[in-house]
Structures are given as C-alpha cells and as structure tokens.
Amino acid sequence: MTSFPRPRTSGTTLEPGGASPDAIAARTRALVKTYGRGDAQVRALDGVDLEIEQARLTAIMGPSGSGKSTLMHCLAGLDTPTSGEVSVAGISLGSLEDNALTRFRREHVGFVFQAYNLIPTLTARQNVLLPLELANREPDWRRFDQLVEVLGLADRLTHRPPELSGGQQQRVAIARALLSSPDVVFADEPTGNLDSRSSAEVLGFLRRSVDELGQTVVMVTHEPTAAAYADRVVLLRDGRLAGTLVRPSADDVVAAIAGLGV
Numbered sequence: 437m438t439s440f441p442r443p444r445t446s447g448t449t450l451e452p453g454g455a456s457p458d459a460i461a462a463r464t465r466a467l468v469k470t471y472g473r474g475d476a477q478v479r480a481l482d483g484v485d486l487e488i489e490q491a492r493l494t495a496i497m498g499p500s501g502s503g504k505s506t507l508m509h510c511l512a513g514l515d516t517p518t519s520g521e522v523s524v525a526g527i528s529l530g531s532l533e534d535n536a537l538t539r540f541r542r543e544h545v546g547f548v549f550q551a552y553n554l555i556p557t558l559t560a561r562q563n564v565l566l567p568l569e570l571a572n573r574e575p576d577w578r579r580f581d582q583l584v585e586v587l588g589l590a591d592r593l594t595h596r597p598p599e600l601s602g603g604q605q606q607r608v609a610i611a612r613a614l615l616s617s618p619d620v621v622f623a624d625e626p627t628g629n630l631d632s633r634s635s636a637e638v639l640g641f642l643r644r645s646v647d648e649l650g651q652t653v654v655m656v657t658h659e660p661t662a663a664a665y666a667d668r669v670v671l672l673r674d675g676r677l678a679g680t681l682v683r684p685s686a687d688d689v690v691a692a693i694a695g696l697g698v
C-alpha cells in the first residue's frame with residue numbers, strides 16, 4: 437500500500453511527521469463570540485484560550501449549542517470574534533481586512549465539510565484542483581498523484597460527485613483540502629453523513645495525513661468513535677473549555693461527555 441510522502445526534516449527527530457513536538461499551529465486568547473443583542477444575546481464563545489498543536493489531530497466535542505462550530509469558524513477565519521484573539525500559522529486574524537482574510541483562507545487552511553461541498557458539475561479531478569486554480573497556483577503534481585493513490589481515487593477522477601458514494605465524495609474533499617499543504621485542515625463533522633465503514637476509512641485517512649504528512653487537523657465531531665482517532669479531544673460546554681483528553685478511547689470520551697452533566 438502506498439504511503440503518504442514523508443515531509444522533509446532537518447536533523448534527527450523521532451516525531452511522526454517530523455514536526456517539532458510542541459509547535460503550535462493555531463491559538464485563541466480570551467475568545468468571545470456573541471450573537472444578537474439585549475435579552476436575545478447568545479454568548480456562543482465565552483473566553484476560550486486554546487492552543488492547537490502542529491502535526492496533531494485535535495477533536496472538538498461538546499453538547500449541541502456548546503460553541504463547537506463557532507470556535508472552528510473563528511479559527512478558520514470564516515467568522516469574526518466579538519473580542520479576543522485568533523492566530524493561525526503565526527498570523528493574527530484580527531488584523532486582516534476582508535480581502536486579506538480571503539487570501540489567508542486560500543493559502544493557509546483547508547476545509548472538509550459534513551456535506552462534502554463539492555461542485556456537482558465538475559469531475560472529481562476538477563474539484564480537487566479547483567482551490568489551487570482559483571488561487572492561480574500550480575499544483576504539486578507529485579502530491580496530487582500520491583493523494584489520489586492513497587485515497588483510492590485513481591479510477592474515480594473523471595466521475596462527477598452525483599456518480600460517487602458518500603465515502604468517495606468525502607475522499608475527494610480530503611484530497612482537495614490536503615493538496616495545497618495547508619497549515620491547518622478544519623473538518624466539520626466529516627463523517628456525519630457516512631456509514632460506519634466509510635467513516636472508519638475517512639478517519640483513517642485523516643489520521644494518516646497527520647502521521648505521515650505532518651498535517652495539522654482540527655475536527656468537530658459528535659461521535660466518540662471518531663474522537664478516539666484524535667491525539668487530543670477538547671471538550672466545550674456553554675462556550676467554555678470544559679476539559680481535555682489525551683489519546684482517549686471511545687469509552688473515555690463517552691465517560692467525559694457524561695461527566696459534563698448535560
């Protein structure tokens with residue numbers, strides 16, 4: 437079976453993926469996000485201080501309405517915080533104007549969504565290449581070929597999304613997200629629409645991208661079995677950090693969620 441290419445490393449390292457062990461890919465400081473005003477105001481994030489480690493798979497979990505999507509959207513530059521700071525790859529997002537924020541997203545982050553968000557009229561190959569085409573950047577064709585092979589898409593590249601299974605569509609979305617070697621891949625419920633076999637496949641690929649490519653992945657999930665693929669699980673409750681689990685089993689995650697008392 438083909439492996440993802442190992443990243444180039446300088447010096448000796450025992451770290452999978454070759455990234456420095458404590459490097460931080462993204463961080464938030466005193467992050468607050470409110471929606472609405474007055475009595476109708478909702479404090480979706482209520483002072484979140486978080487560090488996302490590089491070359492790790494971090495899962496964000498918590499009850500419905502606890503702020504998971506809002507946190508991910510603020511980290512990815514898709515939503516603007518009410519106060520506090522967000523930085524990704526050393527770039528402080530608060531200082532960026534709209535155009536610069538769009539460029540930041542194009543150049544530094546990749547997205548995998550629950551609903552795949554592929555363009556139905558384009559082939560799988562065209563979908564994978566689209567973000568780089570929009571950015572006017574030449575793809576790394578070696579990486580393209582390796583992603584296509586590892587993700588088992590070689591005989592599906594000329595198919596359009598309606599001709600692909602959910603698992604295949606999500607694999608196309610993963611190739612699209614990984615092709616540009618983004619600093620962080622954000623995956624929002626990436627297995628929410630998949631059966632258990634396709635879910636395991638997709639999670640296995642995300643895991644391998646971390647271990648073999650040194651990719652940083654942040655994933656929002658409701659599923660303890662999905663969270664068990666993570667290096668670290670961050671628990672949210674009422675817009676605040678409520679705990680962290682390191683390399684938990686699915687049972688550990690179930691117990692921790694139950695312990696939130698919601």
Ligand SMILES: Nc1ncnc2c1ncn2[C@@H]1O[C@H](COP(=O)(O)OP(=O)(O)OP(=O)(O)O)[C@@H](O)[C@H]1O
Nearest residue numbers: 471472478480498499500501502503504505506507
């Ligand atoms: N655009 C918005 N306008 C008003 N309130 C919002 C908006 N987006 C989110 N909220 C509120 O902010 C809170 C956090 O929402 P968020 O979607 O981040 O939670 P979540 O943990 O991702 O929930 P779920 O698991 O149900 O997707 C909720 O109370 C939600 O109703």
